[in-house]
Amino acid sequence: MLPKDLPTFSGDPAEWAMFYSSYENTTKLCGFSNWENMIRLQKALKGPALEAARSRLVMPEMVPSVIEALRSRFGQPRHVINCMMEKLRRMPAPRLARPESIIQFNEAVQGMVAHMVAAGQNAHLTNPTLLDELVNKLPIEQQYLWTHETRTVEEPDLVKFSTFLEELGKDAAKLVVMDCSSLRSGDKNAVQRGHLHAHSEGSKPTATGNFNHICTICNKGGHDVTKCIQFRAMTVKERWQRARSLSFIVPVVLYGQKSTVTTFAFLDEGSSLTLVDEELAKQLGAEGPREPLCIRWTGDTTRVEESSCRVALKVGPIESAKRYTLNSVRTVPKLNLPRQSFTRRGEWEHLKGLPIVEYNDVQPRLMIGLDNLHLAVPIKTREGQPGDPVGVKTRLGWCVY
Numbered sequence: 001m002l003p004k005d006l007p008t009f010s011g012d013p014a015e016w017a018m019f020y021s022s023y024e025n026t027t028k029l030c031g032f033s034n035w036e037n038m039i040r041l042q043k044a045l046k047g048p049a050l051e052a053a054r055s056r057l058v059m060p061e062m063v064p065s066v067i068e069a070l071r072s073r074f075g076q077p078r079h080v081i082n083c084m085m086e087k088l089r090r091m092p093a094p095r096l097a098r099p100e101s102i103i104q105f106n107e108a109v110q111g112m113v114a115h116m117v118a119a120g121q122n123a124h125l126t127n128p129t130l131l132d133e134l135v136n137k138l139p140i141e142q143q144y145l146w147t148h149e150t151r152t153v154e155e156p157d158l159v160k161f162s163t164f165l166e167e168l169g170k171d172a173a174k175l176v177v178m179d180c181s182s183l184r185s186g187d188k189n190a191v192q193r194g195h196l197h198a199h200s201e202g203s204k205p206t207a208t209g210n211f212n213h214i215c216t217i218c219n220k221g222g223h224d225v226t227k228c229i230q231f232r233a234m235t236v237k238e239r240w241q242r243a244r245s246l247s248f249i250v251p252v253v254l255y256g257q258k259s260t261v262t263t264f265a266f267l268d269e270g271s272s273l274t275l276v277d278e279e280l281a282k283q284l285g286a287e288g289p290r291e292p293l294c295i296r297w298t299g300d301t302t303r304v305e306e307s308s309c310r311v312a313l314k315v316g317p318i319e320s321a322k323r324y325t326l327n328s329v330r331t332v333p334k335l336n337l338p339r340q341s342f343t344r345r346g347e348w349e350h351l352k353g354l355p356i357v358e359y360n361d362v363q364p365r366l367m368i369g370l371d372n373l374h375l376a377v378p379i380k381t382r383e384g385q386p387g388d389p390v391g392v393k394t395r396l397g398w399c400v401y
Contacts (some may be wrong), residue, residue, distance in 0.1 A: 004030070006040050009070075010146060011048035013083040016075040017115070019044070021166040023067065035059035041066060049074065077119035083179055084112040085130065093137045098371075099172035106169030109134065125158045134161060142168060161383045248401035249364050250394065251357045255314035255323060256284025262318060264364040265339050267376035271369035274326055276313065280365045286329075288310040295331055305332050315366075315375070317397035319355055324395065326372050337364045342389075342400055350384035351391050362371040 006026070009019040027037060038060050047055055052073055056062040075080075088108050094101040116124045124130065137147055149164055150156040252265045261283060273295070276286075288311035295302050313326040341360045368376055376394050382391035389400045 002366045004040070006044035008044055008046055009049050009074075010046040011052070011074050013074050013076075013079040014087065016071075016080060020067075020071070020075060034063040035278075037063045068090030077115065077121060080115055080121070081112065081124055083120060084108070084115065088112065088134065088137075091137075094139065096139050096141065096276055102172035103169050105137070106165045109158075109162050109165050109171075113158050116158065125242065126155065127158070128155075131156065131158055131161060132150055134158075195327055225401050228295035248392065249359075249362070250396050250399040251318050251359070252366070252396050253316050253318055254280070254284055255316070256281075256286050263366060264359065264362050265315070265366040267368050267394065267399070272368060272371065273367075273369045274329045274372050275332050275335055275367045275369070276329050277310070277335040277365040278307070278331045281309070281311055281313075281329075282332045284313065286313055286331075288312070291330075293332070295332075305330075308332055315396065317395070318357070319397060322395075324375055326368070326375075334348075335365060335367065337367060339363045348384050348389065350382050351389070351400070354382060354390060354398050356400060359371050 003283045018179040042057055053066045056066045094105040249264045249266050254261045289311050291306035292306045309331045311329050313329050314323045315326050316323040339361050343358050345358050378392045
């Protein structure tokens with residue numbers, strides 16, 4: 001059954017296409033008369049759109065002229081396109097650390113280009129100034145990728161750019177994590193979004209203290225990932241593979257109301273959430289509100305955890321009594337993180353003397369993500385020959401990757 005009412009239209013050119021399509025299709029399929037359409041328009045029009053049509057919305061026979069007046073003022077292709085262009089200019093620049101910003105930027109570009117193509121606005125499609133504006137909003141890594149993608153194209157246009165951006169949007173969509181409890185409550189602003197296994201654009205000093213940032217791609221100081229020459233030279237596939245490989249584990253002590261447990265933590269700079277195995281949380285006596293969680297992992301694998309709780313934990317390194325607070329930790333049954341081993345520390349000279357714990361086939365029961373990033377940030381590194389494991393000191397102790 002088709003809805004009888006029209007969508008609200010206040011005069012925003014970006015809303016014209018949906019409004020007009022609804023008007024045309026429902027009128028044709030339902031056979032609405034001019035009188036019925038007059039009533040529908042009186043309900044749907046608001047603001048400037050209503051003011052433009054008010055004097056004509058008193059006689060049914062004036063309905064066709066009302067639609068034509070609205071089209072002339074708000075629905076001309078150039079008005080719609082100019083409005084979309086202005087909204088794109090005002091949008092915050094997309095960031096790799098926020099894949100949802102990549103998705104939103106892609107959707108806005110796709111909508112604008114689709115309108116240009118449908119309206120035959122070829123001058124806009126081939127406008128080099130507009131294209132440069134959009135490219136320059138991308139993170140520097142994506143700008144390099146675009147340059148590489150179009151190196152053999154004499155005059156790239158917005159259609160080519162939208163195709164390029166669509167692929168980035170698909171990748172970003174696989175990295176989004178959404179808190180289902182917020183969706184159920186209907187509060188869209190409270191939706192917790194994040195990503196898994198994607199590199200952050202950089203790190204900043206946190207409230208727990210300052211640190212000397214070390215790039216986790218080349219292991220040198222003085223710059224972050226966005227300015228790393230090695231990272232810029234990689235292909236898209238190599239970058240994702242490298243980013244996913246930058247997770248490492250460290251033995252830690254977890255402190256709870258019921259007990260103290262020594263386990264391994266999986267430090268992942270790219271995961272937006274901090275997760276703990278449900279059984280471990282119970283063992284510690286950690287309790288908190290139940291908030292169902294929907295997680296989308298890489299590979300488009302989705303898990304829905306109906307019994308997930310939000311808890312706070314204390315964690316510290318095994319070699320000292322220091323303790324740090326882990327906030328907003330989400331419990332999940334069977335965390336199932338990959339098992340790892342490191343049992344040949346003595347083979348590498350540069351690692352000798354470091355308090356690195358050897359381990360064999362251990363499975364971490366805690367994953368620390370971006371929301372507690374200050375604990376995973378490298379403070380010092382110890383490296384050997386190219387290809388050798390790198391020793392990394394974090395606030396939770398020394399580990400290797």
